[in-house]
Amino acid sequence: MKKRVLITGAAGFLGSHLCDRFIKEGFSVVGMDNLITGDLKNIEHLFKLEQFEFYHHDVSKFIHVPGNLDYILHFASPASPIDYLKIPIQTLKVGALGTHNCLGLAKAKGARILVASTSEVYGDPLVHPQTEEYWGNVNPVGPRGVYDEAKRFMESITMAYHTYHQVETRIVRIFNTYGPRMRLNDGRALPAFIGQALRGEDLTVFGDGSQTRSFCYVDDLIEGIYRLLMSDYVNPVNIGNPDEITLKEFAEEIIRLTGTEQKIVYRPLPKDDPKQRKPDITKAKEILGWAPTISRSEGVKITYEYFKSLPYEELFKQPKEFTSPNQKH
Template sequence: MSSTPATSSTPPSCAATTSPTRASAGDVVTGRRVVVTGGAGFLGSHLCRALLDAGDEVVAVDNLVTGSLENIAPLFSQAAFTFLHHDVSNFVYVSGPVDAVLHFASPASPIDFARIPIQILKVGSRGTQNALGLAKDKGARFLLASTSEVYGDPLVHPQPETYWGNVNPIGPRGVYDEAKRFAEAMAMAYRNHHGVEVRIVRIFNTYGTRMRPDDGRAVSNFLVQALAGQPLTVYGDGSQTRSFCYVEDEVRGILALLDSDHEGPMNIGNPHEFTI
């Protein structure tokens, strides 16, 4: 499948964590208070760092099924950072005011599609509803991390946001595709019926620091094999193409969307394709 956007220290143990964990000292936060679900994941951890650097207070929520405390270990020393060990497929409670909810909780690596398919569907449905419920209760803006996978095996190149896609709901990637399609529908329903301010980012291939070595996508596979001195595995005849966006560029785009007046889906990724 080739999808291209038409637009452009040891971490603390979480075993006994049942309530938010806060640093005990630091400067007063004057920015927004932002909840990031999936905050210990690859992309979520970069978002947490960027938000903190911008002067925002961050509450990261993660069940650590695919996320890692190592990803957010440097953030625990900051007074503006809170970590909540929690599965958002269950009811989400965050005390105090919240200005924005960024819903990034979901296994997103191809290796997970066969390993934990039910969890993927649950976080896309129940998890999205719970995150939207939090945004509704707090009067917060909601940003959904969706994906280019909603386009499936596209028959249109590049894909504009108006393209409905070509998805096989029972294919090997179907659980992820359909979880995100449902999440988008849920988000727009909350916008239309409850007045929640919704932003939807359709994320294309992203790479960078903190990627899981077993991610299962081309960049991580190539790096792991190269570092091990192994031949690079190319599936197919090498003519297939992919677009790749560096994680810090992706994060800048996501935060620009969060702060924009644009409602509805927005593709964010590299519009240029490379052969594999």
């Protein structure tokens, strides 16, 4: 029988790429998403396949999946500031209740579960680069706290299920990732810069642009996640590209790539915006034999071509509004 995997957040950026990877590896894939931030267009190419099935469901509610499950990957969560600042309670619930439900399902099915944590657990770090042993510098009551603390709770309850219930668990800490299927209007630097360039707008940099990020191409990230899931390592592992760049330099790279005439404009730095972000990937190298292979110049070019190929109206599409009463509490 084919191994069977449940992927929550399946219609999102990373979830959809994970669906593709596990289909390619010969798995039977169950996708689950409530489509608050996900988009069925990301997985519509899979609906014709016998080995793919989809549940339109909110993992913050009780999860029932009939049949066996060998693996669960919990990737359901808003992942950009423009989302989790608009739906803060939903963000907390999917990190807390959603993770609890997924862990309970893993326990019931005897499945191995990998949860998607984030570099945001390090907050505005006082240690650079960030190692997995660093506990972070997070403001729990700031605007970003709903995302940061949801992920920190996710890690805590996952380890509790591992130690108390002997559930097989894995934790990946994901650093800035980019590639096709990102939303142009999700508020993150790369799609924001490319979207502005394609619309002929000036590129907006917050603060003085000296804050750093380290961008990992999605194919590299998916490879690291797959290797971690199949490994025997239970503690958190950073997966990201340590090639660090300031946001000002990155905006200049985008202007050169797109060949546009825009200039950079500066806006006030959002509260608690991290000043530095760079993963220490020593553990990934030693334990998983993983390191990124796709350069930023190569990956950004592929991503730019993807955004250029989108319908014209996508460039001017406004961020999704969250109006359902169920998403407010």
